[in-house]
Amino acid sequence: GFCTNLLLPKTPEHILAKTNSKTEIPCELKTEHVGVYWFRWSQERQDFEFLMFSNPLGKATYGADIRQDKFSVPVGSSHKTYSLHISHLHPSDNGTYYCSIAQSSQLLLGRGTQLRVVDVFPVPPTTTQAPLPKKPKRCVTKRKEADKKGACSPLVWVPLATGILVLLMILVPAAYRFHRLRWRLWLRTHRQ
Helix, strand or coil, rough: CECCCCCCCCCCCCEEEEECEEEEEECEECCCCEEEEEEEEEECCEEEEEEEECCCCEEEEEECCCCCCCEEEECCCCCCCCEEECCCCCCCEEEEEEEEEECCEEEEEEECEEEEEEEECCCCCCCCCCCCCCCCCCCCCCCCHHHHHHCCCCCHHHHHHHHHHHHHHHHHHHHHHHHHHHHHHHHHHCCC
């Protein structure tokens, strides 16, 4: 049977990695053990998959259809650390990875590490503000015709105001779409 124990073993909650790169999911045990099992839960496929078992000597047993050149657990200096190395990352590697140990005919699972593989890392949000219009200068002229052609005439301010409105009409929907995208990414990572 499966038994979850949040104190054993310790793994990070989230890892974000790029496609075609490699990553490491550390697994620290509180006490020495004769090896660890690595499993992956895929939300997309609704599948709990056995990846591999690794013992302290570095010998590994792999699950069905698991590529040995993709997953490995290098031998550590301690029998308490069994980090899973994953290479050639692809979006199909997305999922929650569990480091587990066998104890009294049960598998003790940690809280799991959610791995997300992306083509491009998300850009941190930046706030965009429309430029504030400068205060208009006061025209002091004696002739009305000078006002019509001068710096304060509607021929200057109308296009300027129109340009600012067009800029705002472009920036506001873009900021709204960016906010929605960030919200969807946040929801996706916190649903599991």
